[in-house]
Amino acid sequence: MVTFKLxxxxxxxxxxxxxxxxxxxxxxxxxxxxxxxxxRSQCGSCTVLIDGEPVRSCQTPVSAAAGRSVTTLEGLLEGxxxxxxxxxxxxxxxxxxxxxxxxxxxxxxxxLDRNPAPSESDVRTSLxxxxxxxxxxxxxxxxxxxxxxxx
Amino acid sequence: MTDxxxxxxxxxxxxxxxxxxxxxPAGDALAQAAAPAGEKPRLPGDLNAVRMISAWIxxxxxxxxxxxxxxxxLGQGILTAVSQICADELDIDMAQLKIISGDTALxxxxxxxxxxxxMPNCGPAVRQASAEAxxxxxxxxxxxxxxxxxxLTVKAGVxxxxxxxxxxxxxxxxQALEREATGTVKPKAxxxxxxxxxPVQRLDIPAKMTGGEIFVQxxxxxxxxxxxxxxxxTYKAKLASLDSSAVEKTxxxxxxxRNGSFIGVIAEREEQANAAAQALFAAAKxxxxxxxxxxxxxxxxxxxxxxxxVIETKKQPRAGGDPAVKTLEATYYRPYHMHASIGTSxxxxxxxxxxxxxxxxxxxxxxxxxxxxxxxxxxxxxVRCQHVQGSGCYGHNMADDAAADAALLAxxxxxxxxxxxxxxxxxxxxxxYGSAMVVKTKAxxxxxxxxxDWDLTIFSTPHGTRPGGEAGNLLSARYLEKPxxxxxxxxxxxxxxxxxxxxxxxxxxxxxxxxxxxITDMPLRASSTRGLGAYANVFAIxxxxxxxxxxxxxxxxxxxxxxxKDERARxxxxxxxxxxxxxxxxxxxxxGRGIGFAKYKNIAGYCAVALEVDVNxxxxxxxxxxxxxxxxxxxxxxxxxxxxxxxGGLVQSLSWTLKEEVKFDDTRVTSEDWxxxxxxxxxxxxxIEVALINRPGTPFLGTGxxxxxxxxxxxxxxxxxxxxxxxxxxxxxxxRVKAGLTA
Ligand code: FES
Ligand code: FES
Numbered sequence: 065m066v067t068f069k070l071x072x073x074x075x076x077x078x079x080x081x082x083x084x085x086x087x088x089x090x091x092x093x094x095x096x097x098x099x100x101x102x103x104r105s106q107c108g109s110c111t112v113l114i115d116g117e118p119v120r121s122c123q124t125p126v127s128a129a130a131g132r133s134v135t136t137l138e139g140l141l142e143g144x145x146x147x148x149x150x151x152x153x154x155x156x157x158x159x160x161x162x163x164x165x166x167x168x169x170x171x172x173x174x175x176l177d178r179n180p181a182p183s184e185s186d187v188r189t190s191l192x193x194x195x196x197x198x199x200x201x202x203x204x205x206x207x208x209x210x211x212x213x214x215x
Numbered sequence: 216m217t218d219x220x221x222x223x224x225x226x227x228x229x230x231x232x233x234x235x236x237x238x239x240p241a242g243d244a245l246a247q248a249a250a251p252a253g254e255k256p257r258l259p260g261d262l263n264a265v266r267m268i269s270a271w272i273x274x275x276x277x278x279x280x281x282x283x284x285x286x287x288x289l290g291q292g293i294l295t296a297v298s299q300i301c302a303d304e305l306d307i308d309m310a311q312l313k314i315i316s317g318d319t320a321l322x323x324x325x326x327x328x329x330x331x332x333x334m335p336n337c338g339p340a341v342r343q344a345s346a347e348a349x350x351x352x353x354x355x356x357x358x359x360x361x362x363x364x365x366x367l368t369v370k371a372g373v374x375x376x377x378x379x380x381x382x383x384x385x386x387x388x389x390q391a392l393e394r395e396a397t398g399t400v401k402p403k404a405x406x407x408x409x410x411x412x413x414p415v416q417r418l419d420i421p422a423k424m425t426g427g428e429i430f431v432q433x434x435x436x437x438x439x440x441x442x443x444x445x446x447x448x449t450y451k452a453k454l455a456s457l458d459s460s461a462v463e464k465t466x467x468x469x470x471x472x473r474n475g476s477f478i479g480v481i482a483e484r485e486e487q488a489n490a491a492a493q494a495l496f497a498a499a500k501x502x503x504x505x506x507x508x509x510x511x512x513x514x515x516x517x518x519x520x521x522x523x524x525v526i527e528t529k530k531q532p533r534a535g536g537d538p539a540v541k542t543l544e545a546t547y548y549r550p551y552h553m554h555a556s557i558g559t560s561x562x563x564x565x566x567x568x569x570x571x572x573x574x575x576x577x578x579x580x581x582x583x584x585x586x587x588x589x590x591x592x593x594x595x596x597x598v599r600c601q602h603v604q605g606s607g608c609y610g611h612n613m614a615d616d617a618a619a620d621a622a623l624l625a626x627x628x629x630x631x632x633x634x635x636x637x638x639x640x641x642x643x644x645x646x647x648y649g650s651a652m653v654v655k656t657k658a659x660x661x662x663x664x665x666x667x668d669w670d671l672t673i674f675s676t677p678h679g680t681r682p683g684g685e686a687g688n689l690l691s692a693r694y695l696e697k698p699x700x701x702x703x704x705x706x707x708x709x710x711x712x713x714x715x716x717x718x719x720x721x722x723x724x725x726x727x728x729x730x731x732x733x734i735t736d737m738p739l740r741a742s743s744t745r746g747l748g749a750y751a752n753v754f755a756i757x758x759x760x761x762x763x764x765x766x767x768x769x770x771x772x773x774x775x776x777x778x779x780k781d782e783r784a785r786x787x788x789x790x791x792x793x794x795x796x797x798x799x800x801x802x803x804x805x806x807g808r809g810i811g812f813a814k815y816k817n818i819a820g821y822c823a824v825a826l827e828v829d830v831n832x833x834x835x836x837x838x839x840x841x842x843x844x845x846x847x848x849x850x851x852x853x854x855x856x857x858x859x860x861x862x863g864g865l866v867q868s869l870s871w872t873l874k875e876e877v878k879f880d881d882t883r884v885t886s887e888d889w890x891x892x893x894x895x896x897x898x899x900x901x902x903i904e905v906a907l908i909n910r911p912g913t914p915f916l917g918t919g920x921x922x923x924x925x926x927x928x929x930x931x932x933x934x935x936x937x938x939x940x941x942x943x944x945x946x947x948x949x950x951r952v953k954a955g956l957t958a
Contacts, residue, residue, distance in 0.1 A: 083484065084486055090485075091441075091485055096429075096430075096433045099606075102639040102888060103489075106639075137424075141426075153420075157417055157420060157859060158424075161290025161607030162420060163290075163557050163605070163606035164557050165423050165424055166426065195894060195896065196557065197555055199870075201900045202902065
């Protein structure tokens with residue numbers, strides 16, 4: 065049994081301690097905002113925040129989340145509405161398939177939490193480990209900059 | 216907002232139940248199309264094959280309209296675009312529209328969603344069906360209101376005239392739309408369009424940004440179990456023996472499925488299934504062959520392989536005239552590329568009450584359901600595929616294999632929904648790649664450097680091994696105890712072509728011959744990857760024309776325009792050059808500019824790409840500084856959608872051209888993850904400007920594959936401009952460029 069905070073709510077899951085946090089979130093807890101991409105910390109599609117820090121949930125055992133606070137894409141919603149960052153991704157139509165989007169937004173959130181007024185090159189550097197195959201990169205960069213500007 | 220999210224009621228309650236298709240059962244569409252064509256009027260797009268209006272449009276009692284389409288959303292905004300068209304023609308708000316797409320039991324069979332065909336084939340069908348549905352409603356309203364039909368107006372589905380009104384939902388009782396389209400109703404005039412032509416936001420994007428339910432991974436039926444498969448170490452390896460007893464005793468493992476050389480496992484948890492598959496691989500003994508030419512041997516292999524067919528794609532010998540005063544020749548090579556979807560392929564299958572229901576992100580739900588039925592020995596009508604979105608696919612990736620594998624596992628454990636998502640290595644090593652190709656070019660020139668004779672010769676393995684209703688095209692079916700043999704692939708002829716797609720240059724030359732060596736042996740598994748042969752052919756054509764321009768001492772843009780008669784093509788080239796600032800551009804040390812053009816398939820969208828690079832001569836690194844694309848996709852339904860496609864295609868093509876090559880040795884593929892198969896990242900992506908050329912009132916031209924060919928060539932041309940060295944073998948990695956510069 066592992067206990068942690070998921071998007072501010074206390075959760076208890078009956079999963080082996082070594083299970084990847086990704087699968088516990090997606091399969092035990094029904095979280096949509098995490099995606100399997102590689103399982104090797106190479107693509108970023110599984111990114112979540114643990115105590116505010118971006119981590120690749122595919123290679124993080126659920127035990128590492130015990131007693132800590134996990135934030136996923138769903139946790140960014142404000143009163144059920146998209147946050148500024150999420151809305152900026154919508155306004156910029158920053159996706160094609162959108163499979164990479166959850167990880168992109170979480171990684172960008174971590175950047176904005178640390179640096180509320182990033183330059184374009186800050187954004188690119190901080191997202192460089194998140195892969196997108198559809199070529200939505202420039203839209204994603206614009207979305208993050210827009211969110212920073214509107215904040 | 217149009218309802219585009221997971222329709223759980225349909226997807227989950229539906230397992231084990233095949234809805235009575237009120238339209239045309241899967242598979243009959245083609246037969247219908249072939250039927251007495253002479254007697255019936257030709258209808259727009261896919262409406263010609265599935266002619267009942269009710270097959271496309273339903274008017275619901277709950278004040279909504281349902282649009283049913285056979286094309287599916289692959290992340291390119293197609294469902295948004297057809298919704299715009301439908302809402303405009305029906306005079307309803309987009310918020311009143313629901314969509315069902317790609318459910319083989321419910322929607323018109325529109326075949327495969329591929330080849331940039333959705334807008335040309337589905338768009339006009341939806342437009343006509345919607346226009347005819349509106350006409351039927353107007354006529355019903357005229358009778359009901361006692362007003363002449365011409366005097367009535369419609370807004371948000373409410374028909375008004377003479378001070379009275381009645382809504383579609385009041386009118387649509389029973390069979391109103393149960394009739395064939397006539398083709399006699401005229402769609403709306405351009406000036407009356409409300410949504411078409413507007414950058415309407417994509418319907419599926421909000422859910423994807425907020426954790427809504429939209430991908431196949433987000434369907435979680437009760438009692439879901441997780442599957443994984445074990446692939447052999449090499450393509451042709453046979454399973455010699457397997458002791459699975461230890462794995463079967465592992466906690467969480469529900470069942471090990473073995474059928475010939477196919478091994479799969481079902482477990483209670485996803486990570487348990489993945490770990491069990493690894494353990495099974497370790498426990499299995501295989502007979503392995505050594506048969507592959509290896510990455511570096513592939514070009515020679517293609518040139519020396521015996522083609523299954525030599526096709527005269529174009530034969531136009533020059534009629535008389537002077538002999539050429541000079542002849543130039545070149546050989547170009549593209550390696551195998553992966554689709555390399557960010558999410559690995561996934562599917563859920565459930566066998567219940569004799570019906571196999573599969574939720575899949577396949578591009579070909581109809582044909583894949585038939586292929587799976589054959590593989591399982593089931594009646595075709597007992598296999599139902601329902602399209603649910605997955606990660607972008609860019610062609611025939613492993614979506615269909617995942618559907619088939621989930622079905623193989625579900626068949627072994629009836630009553631249980633089984634979800635499978637491949638591992639990264641499983642997808643990278645086993646997906647059907649875009650074929651490696653060699654393209655040879657030769658031109659005979661007059662004294663002014665003009666082309667007299669143009670010859671292009673293509674060497675390629677297949678580009679089309681989609682399921683096509685045949686079990687042998689499903690990967691695992693080839694490893695079963697009673698294996699299904701893979702059908703011999705065909706090249707596919709005019710007007711789309713495959714290996715020779717865009718093999719015929721759009722330029723007009725007095726002599727122009729294209730020969731295609733179609734090799735059906737496949738060292739690596741290959742199938743449709745964005746653009747098929749177009750990427751390599753356009754790379755060769757547009758590199759070579761630059762070489763000829765250099766030889767003639769003429770500016771590459773001016774030289775192209777000498778031979779280009781197609782006005783829209785001239786416009787596209789000129790536009791890209793203009794927006795790029797071609798004429799004002801000044802050469803600087805290490806910098807270069809390049810241009811490339813193609814009209815995709817010679818029948819779809821026009822696109823020219825101009826870009827600027829900086830080449831570091833010390834380490835061979837290419838930096839793309841900026842890129843401009845012009846795009847003419849005919850009448851633009853959604854300008855932002857077109858931009859997004861052009862940008863995305865450009866980025867993907869830069870990635871192919873700069874970095875990508877599937878690596879393999881003499882037994883197996885060694886590109887097994889993102890470290891061994893790197894793709895372009897944020898820091899490497901230039902600013903991109905897209906200049907749209909709108910042609911209102913002309914046919915919709917597909918856009919999804921327009922920019923890949925021109926981009927590759929523009930890049931190679933820019934590198935030549937920067938360095939004076941011509942690179943003809945892809946990818947242009949720093950090592951290769953450095954070696955070329957010091958050679
Ligand atoms: S799935 Fe975790 S980084 Fe790729
Ligand atoms: S939008 Fe498809 S992978 Fe990024």
